[in-house]
Amino acid sequence: MKEKLSAMRQAAFERIEQAKSLEALNDIKVSLLGKKGELTSVLKGMKDVAPEERPAVGQMVNETRAAIEELLEKERKVIARRIREEKMKNEVIDVTLPGKKKMTGHRHPNQIALDDLERVFIGMGYEVVEGPEVEYDKYNFELLNIPENHPAKDEQDTFYITKDILLRTQTSPVQARIMETGRMPIRILSPGRVFRSDEVDATHSPSFHQVEGLVVDKGITLADLKGTIDQWAKEFFGPDTKTKFRPHHFPFTEPSAEVDVTCFKCGGKGCRMCKGSGWIEILGCGMVHPKVLKDCGIDPEVYSGFAFGIGLERITLLKYEIDDMRLLYENDKRFLDQF
Numbered sequence: 461m462k463e464k465l466s467a468m469r470q471a472a473f474e475r476i477e478q479a480k481s482l483e484a485l486n487d488i489k490v491s492l493l494g495k496k497g498e499l500t501s502v503l504k505g506m507k508d509v510a511p512e513e514r515p516a517v518g519q520m521v522n523e524t525r526a527a528i529e530e531l532l533e534k535e536r537k538v539i540a541r542r543i544r545e546e547k548m549k550n551e552v553i554d555v556t557l558p559g560k561k562k563m564t565g566h567r568h569p570n571q572i573a574l575d576d577l578e579r580v581f582i583g584m585g586y587e588v589v590e591g592p593e594v595e596y597d598k599y600n601f602e603l604l605n606i607p608e609n610h611p612a613k614d615e616q617d618t619f620y621i622t623k624d625i626l627l628r629t630q631t632s633p634v635q636a637r638i639m640e641t642g643r644m645p646i647r648i649l650s651p652g653r654v655f656r657s658d659e660v661d662a663t664h665s666p667s668f669h670q671v672e673g674l675v676v677d678k679g680i681t682l683a684d685l686k687g688t689i690d691q692w693a694k695e696f697f698g699p700d701t702k703t704k705f706r707p708h709h710f711p712f713t714e715p716s717a718e719v720d721v722t723c724f725k726c727g728g729k730g731c732r733m734c735k736g737s738g739w740i741e742i743l744g745c746g747m748v749h750p751k752v753l754k755d756c757g758i759d760p761e762v763y764s765g766f767a768f769g770i771g772l773e774r775i776t777l778l779k780y781e782i783d784d785m786r787l788l789y790e791n792d793k794r795f796l797d798q799f
């Protein structure tokens with residue numbers, strides 16, 4: 461028994477000293493001291509030892525266990541330290557390396573301009589609504605008093621899906637959709653994407669954005685339209701901005717006008733931005749045509765209204781003095797990062 465114990469102890473010490481990892485060490489521990497381990501089975505053999513020898517053998521077993529445990533712990537510390545040192549060596553921090561910047565995205569310049577614009581109109585009590593980009597001819601043209609043979613309906617201007625369904629060429633169809641619901645009064649703003657069969661250049665794109673406005677109520681006059689546009693222009697382009705209404709033609713408004721604002725770059729003196737005129741054109745507008753009201757189910761004898769359409773890219777380019785619309789769509793980070 462004694463010889464067996466000391467041989468076991470010798471073998472155990474050799475195995476422990478050769479262990480290379482904490483896992484290997486743990487396996488050794490289990491195989492020696494575990495429930496089915498070598499030392500445990502020695503203990504089970506105690507019943508065969510003569511009674512008078514049992515205390516001495518028992519003590520030897522305990523000593524062996526204590527010695528093995530002590531060596532296991534010593535070896536565990538050695539391995540743990542070695543692992544830590546290796547880790548430290550591999551994880552050297554080079555304090556001279558440049559830091560990693562967290563990149564946060566931000567709104568597209570078009571979106572910034574739209575948010576600014578919406579804020580002003582929401583402040584005046586407007587509701588922002590959206591309409592479909594794939595639209596019926598009926599809303600895009602017919603209900604807006606754009607007849608069958610109107611040049612805007614030419615296939616060169618419009619992307620047709622079927623004879624009656626197309627990609628909307630303007631946000632104005634939202635006017636007809638809202639009026640048709642019959643809910644009064646109307647005070648809406650409708651931004652969105654529009655499509656025209658245009659070649660890409662510095663001021664054209666087959667897909668761009670407009671913001672439509674519509675107000676219908678009892679007693680709405682041209683003075684309301686002028687006051688509203690003037691107020692928005694002052695808040696959007698600056699308090700010194702003046703507006704000028706130039707007579708124009710749109711099929712769905714009568715009278716119609718185009719609006720110019722005093723150049724916010726030169727204040728109206730004339731510069732490169734306004735091509736020397738001191739004025740910059742920003743939108744189309746007018747009083748809703750009685751025929752349009754009637755076709756959309758509203759009695760023009762009782763109600764009147766005004767509408768306007770703003771080209772979003774146009775005011776974005778103006779506001780940020782960008783001279784090429786393509787920059788807004790190319791997604792070049794060097795450009796977008798400037799906003």
Ligand code: DAH
Nearest residue numbers: 630632744745746767768769
């Ligand atoms: N829809 C017009 C266009 O695309 C813009 C426009 C002009 C909208 C006058 C209006 C308006 O609501 O009253 O050219």
